[in-house]
Amino acid sequence: MQLTVLSGAGISAESGVPTFRDVETGLWAKVDPYEISSSEGWQRHPERVWAWYLWRHYMMDAVEPNNGHRAVAAWQDYADVHVVTQNVDNLHERAGSTNVHHLHGSLFEFRCDACESQFEGVLPAMPEPVEEVEPPLCFCGGLIRPNVVWFGEPLPERAWQQSVAAVGNSDLVIVVGTSSIVYPAAGLPEAALANGIPVIEVNPQRTPLSDSATVSLRETAASALPGLLQRLPTLLG
Structure with missing residues (x-):
């Protein structure tokens, strides 16, 4: 079968x-969902988007x-x-x-936004959420992004x-x-x-x-x- x-x-x-669709307690309650889940938002504020997804990545350690x-x-x-x-x-x-x-996509995979190479490096620690974190750089000069599907992708x-x-x-x-x-x-x-x-x-x-x-x-x-x-x-x- x-x-x-x-x-x-x-x-x-x-x-x-937390679900993205929960207006009261969801992860999008205090942020603009398009800003942190679109390629346009990434291009405008990559440090903000990276901080958001890095926090979500580490947040999963406390979830079973x-x-x-x-x-x-x-x-x-x-x-x-x-x-x-x-x-x-x-x-x-x-x-x-x-x-x-x-x-x-997955919160546990990361790739370059330019050459698409998979990121195999060490992620920075994040004991608590912060507003901005600079994304790591790929060897090609591109930025490392979360390997998740954003709006329009x-x-x-x-x-x-x-x-x-x-x-x-x-x-x-x-x-x-x-x-x-x-x-x-x-x-x-x-x-x-x-x-x-x-x-x-x-x-x-x-x-x-x-x-x-x-x-x-x-x-x-x-x-x-x-x-x-x-x-x-x-x-x-």
Whole structure:
């Protein structure tokens, strides 16, 4: 059995990672989201953007995978599991998942903004958030940037193709903690349904996917995923 999990911010929020869409407590509450998540913002204030993402990188040290992440990793004992995630954290990997495709990049990878070379150097320490930090320089003279997808940038081609293949070859797709409004990722479960592949949505809130999903569970990832495989015969009939 091949199973693909499409995960979004909701599963990481259960581990204490603030979501970008939370107006009250989200990471964007006190900053202009475009300023720290666009190539234009990077060009104007690279030291500010670098400080922001470096803080987020180190912030993850205090965050642990939750029961949802651990359940997905445990499914590898019973199925060929692929994780397609819109999250830039490494909680799926830390829980033990091995086939993880990051559609929006990773906080744990860095590259040159000029020559695209991967950064292998040592990151500066950051015990607490600060407003500005000068980015490291690449050997070519370019600036080292976080390897995340900013507004207007294309998804990483390899991760996208792997994700499309994973969904297309799956016997079941489970969509967890995603708003299902950000494309092209939101098109993956739609493509699965169009090809007759059952889709289970796990989300405490209704989303645009809820009405078309094969099964839509109003539950959190940490509560629903640990026993989900055992529930499949009942859920899918």
